[in-house]
Amino acid sequence: MSDKITPQLVLDKAIDHCTAITGGGFPISLYPSKIQRIIREVNDCYGFPVDYVAAAMLAAVSVAIGNTHLARMKEGWDESAILYMALIGRPGANKSHPLSFAMRPFVEHDYEQNRIYEKQYLEYLEQLEMSRKERAEKGIEVCPREPVRRRFLVSDxxxxxxxxxxxxxxxxxxxxxxxxxxxVKNFNRYNNGSEEQFWLSVFSAKPTMSDRKSSRNSIFIKRPFISVIGTMQKRILSELAKGERSANGFIDRILFVLLRHEKSTRWSMKQPTFDVAAEWQCILSRLMELECAVDQNNDIMPVSIPFSDEAMSRLFEWQHKLSDICDCEPNETLVGIYCKLQIYAIRFCLIIQMARWACNDAGKDMIDLISVERAISLAEYFKESAVKVQTILKELSLTAQQLAIVSALPQEFETGGGIAVAMENGMAERTFMEFLKNNLGKLFQKSSHGKYIKL
Known part of the structure; x- marks a missing residue:
């Protein structure tokens, strides 16, 4: 199946090759042409890095889908579109503007809903001041209900x-x-470790229950849906790996977006050839306006979308190959990341299929082979990003001496050559051998007896 070359696959590869030439690594071919056009336009006119804007749009589509649809693997196994994503870069890398652009339709929605809520709340307060008789005379409920603020976004x-x-x-x-x-820093602000466990649970859409001190009632959410996206500087990445976050799989759940080449943004004199914000609003609104069915208990009833037979076969083939890699991978951290990517691949299939539907490029009654192929390309992109992040985290934990030695070592070296470089930097042979041993699969890989490759 994977060896079958289709016209669509050839076109996707050509699109991503063109993106790579301009410095982008994100496979924008996963998007319909309408969204690709927006990405190129904001990159060309506003200088938004392709990877940042394309990834932020992926998160936006995830949020717009919410609990309305799930990807059906088999009976009892459905995956939602939940994503945890971080746009990584140095200060001035232009991370925030692409994120604001992608999320603007939600901001506009929430702003309008807040205006409606404020008006309803004032009416509610007025009704509370009335007597039962006055309410009855005006056709108002005897016990007025406090209005609810509808929204998509939360922050702190x-x-x-x-x-x-x-x-x-x-x-x-x-x-x-x-x-x-x-x-991340706020995780232990109130209850030690509990918030971290909350986010681990939400990622898997496990039921959550919250007991409020101010109420005798508990809040029970049968199927939570909370995606997370934000920006982060490289030097602060180490915050994510503190405590148990590397061991408990928390960091494995985060999709990292890094630029291949970080450059300061150059202002452009070019004007957009069409209203990019309105075009994006139109596409995302189609997803935001999807009906969300509920049962008699007011619990969400998502629509489960199955895979076509050939799409399922291709997804299983890719998963088996990635599992083979996991079986041979000495770095347990990377194994954990690759395992989470297998779950993310299913979620990508759902997001891509729904994005194509929103642009009238496909239906949403079944996840097809095109969406699976594109989801695999996206999973491979995030796999590469995860390896980069692990390298950055390791470098952040190195001493100045260790970092100098790693930088001075050639890409391929033998034990004797490595010892010589270490001694030139003031590190004893025994210390270097221990350093080399402890970082196999992290910074170095053993290619043969006495020979190493720098990762």
């Missing part, structure tokens, strides 16, 4: 507060944070 919020907002917006939410490091 505790798990307890988030559970309350989610219970009022069961379709789904997005935690949007311009500085994602603040999200």
């Amino acid at each position: 919020i505790t798990p307890e507060g988030l559970s309350l907002v989610h219970s009022q917006n069961r379709r789904g939410l997005c935690l949007l944070s311009d500085e994602l490091s603040a999200w």
Whole structure:
């Protein structure tokens, strides 16, 4: 199946090759031409890096889908479109503007809904001041109900507060944070370790329950949907690996977006040839306006989309090959990341199929082979990004002496050559051999007896 060359696959490869030439690595071919056109236009006119804007749009589509649709693998196994994503780059890398652009339709929606809520809340307060007789005379409910604020976005919020907002917006939410490091740093602000466990659970859409001190009732969410996206500087990446986050799989759940070549943005005199914001609003609104069915208990009833036979075969083939890689991979951290990518690949299939539907490029009654092939390309992109992040994290943990030795070592070296470089930098032979041993599969790979490759 994977050896079958289709015209669409050839076209996708050509599109991504052109993107790579301009410095982008994100496979924008996964998007319909309407979205590709927007990505190129904002890159050309506003200088938004392709990877950042394309990834932010992926997260936006995820949020717009929410709990309305799931990808059906088999009976009892459905995957939602939940994503945890971080746009990584140095200060001035132009991370925030692409994120703001992609999320603007939600901001506009939430702003309008807040205006409606404020008006309804004032009316609610007025009704509370009335007597039962006055309410009856005016045709108002005897016991007025407090209005609910409809929304898609949240920012700095505790798990307890988030559970309350989610219970009022069961379709789904997005935690949007311009500085994602603040999200991680707040994990132990109130309860040691509990917030981290909350996010581990939400990622898998496991039922969540929150007991509020101010109420005798518990908030129970049968199928949570909370995507997370934000920006982060490279030097703060180490915050993500603190404590148990590397061991408990938390960091494995984050999709990292890094530029291949970081350059300061050059202002452009070019004007957009069409209204990119309106075009993006139109596409995303089609997803945002999807009906979300509920049962008699007001619980969400998502639509499960199955895979076509050939699409399922291709996805299983890719998963088996990645599992073979995991079986031979000495770095347990990377194994954990690759395993999470297998789950993400299913979610990518759903997001890509729904994005194609929103652009009238495909239906949404079945996930087809095109969506699977594109999801695999996207999973491979994030696989490469994960390896880069692990290298950065390791470098951030190195001493100045260790970093100098790693930098001075050639791409391929023998034990004797490595010892010589270490001694030139003041490190004893025994210390270097221990350093080499402890970093196999992380910084170095053994190619044969006495020979190494720098990763």
